[in-house]
Amino acid sequence: MSARAGWLAGAAGVTAVGTAAGLSVAKSLRRKFSDDDPYRDEDFELLDADRSSVVTTPDGVSLAVREVGPENAGLTVVFAHGFCLRMGSFHFQRARLSEQWGEQVRMVFYDQRGHGQSGEAPPDTYTVEQLGQDLESVLAVVAPRGPVVLVGHSMGGMTVLSHARQYPQRYPTRIVGAALIASAAEGVARSPLGEILNNPALEAVRFTARYAPALVHRGRGAARSVIGPILRAASYGDHRISRSVNAFSERMMHDTPIATLVEFLHALEVHDETDGLATLSKVPTLVACGDRDLLTPMDYSQDMADQLAKSQLVIVGGAGHLVQLERPDVIDDALVRLVERATPSKLVALTRRMRERVRLHG
Structure with missing residues (x-):
């Protein structure tokens, strides 16, 4: 059999093997939708209206960046999104926290390489180590001075850990919280994702994406049949989820290029950023997750919190992997507390207390 025929056979084989593997994990989970959709008219593209720029990494990849809040704010909070998502996955944080923090805080969002509006890159650069270097590139251009708090969801959290391991000198002098x-x-x-990662058919698609990219479209739908069921099942937990929020998260996943999907899946399997925990121990940290998270079960969060001297652990009952979309109120409140603990001056905390008094007595 020729190499070309082998690649095509591998891609075709994903459909039968992959669908069974994905469904075996997800078959017992049924998405529960809210009868009344409070986000039916929500503009989930809110970030596209914010100040935009592009950061070009040393290896030439263009990263799309959005900012909200004054450039001279006393604190910058930088958000790194997760696997198969984009900066819009922090939609609710951008919407509420920009009002909560006002002019005291600037928020910076960006799309990871290969995701959203950022450029695609050579497949061998789709590693967690590289993501940590990309974060440093963003910081160097967008937040070269002043205190910074880093916020990472899923693979974005791994990005933060990777940055902490590779740039320990930034903590706590520049990075004051995470x-x-x-x-x-x-x-x-x-995690249950391991069952999918061990699927040999998925490796065939990864091989095709790397060495025969012109053929990868043939396995596009098949590869999604491997990972799609588990991503959908793991996204949300026990609570009834808004149909609009669910549709938004599924669009983000579906729009992710297939090479990005399969290469970063491999990166998630092999990464080890535990050394970054020692660096993060120097700053106040928030560790949060849902107790129904199938992709990164709460044991992972509990283990990290145990190793972080200044951590607050928040377990969100009934929530799945996309906890910041499913229960944004809990995550937003936790981020407010983190910023109050991490900010050297108390301006942010003072502003919050003043606004609370106005809300309660106004």
Whole structure:
């Protein structure tokens, strides 16, 4: 059999093997939708209206960046999104926290390489180590001065850990706080995702994406049949979820290029950023997750919190992997507390208390 024929056979084989593997994990989970959709008219593209720029990494990849809040704010909070998502996955944080913090805080969001509006890159650069370097590139251009709090969800949390391992000198002199939301310090083979990662058919698609990219479209739908069921099942937990929020998250996943999907799946399996925990111990941290998270079970969060001297652990009952979309109120409140603990001046905390008094007595 020729190499070309082998690649095509591998891609075709994903459909039969992959669908069964994905459904075996997800078959017992049924999405429950809210009868009344409070977000039916929500503008989930809110971030596209914010100040935009592009950060070009040393290896030439263009990263799309959005900002809200004054450039001279006393604190910058930088958000790194997760696997198969984009910066819009922090929609509710951007919407509420920009009002809560006002002019005291600038928020910076960006799309990871290969995701959203950022450029695609050579497949061998789709690693957690590289993501940590990309975060440093964003910080160097967008937040070269002043205190910074990093917020990472899922693979974004791994990005923060990777940055902490590679740039320990930034902590606590520049990076004064960090949040790890639904994340893990090392490979996720112990989670139900491990069943999918061990599927040889998925490796065939990864091989095709790397060495025969012109053929990868043939396995596009097949590869999604491997990972799609588990991503959908793991996204949300026990609570009834808004149909609009669910549709938004599924659009983000579906729009992710297939090479990005399969290469970063491998990265999630093999990464080990546990050394970054020692660096993060120097700053106040938030560790948060849902107790129904199948991709990064709460054991991962509990283990990280145990190793972080200044951590607050928040377990969100009934929530799944996309906890910041499913229960934004809990995550937003936790981020407010993190910023209050991490901010050297108390301006942010003072502003919050003043606004609370106005709300209660106005």
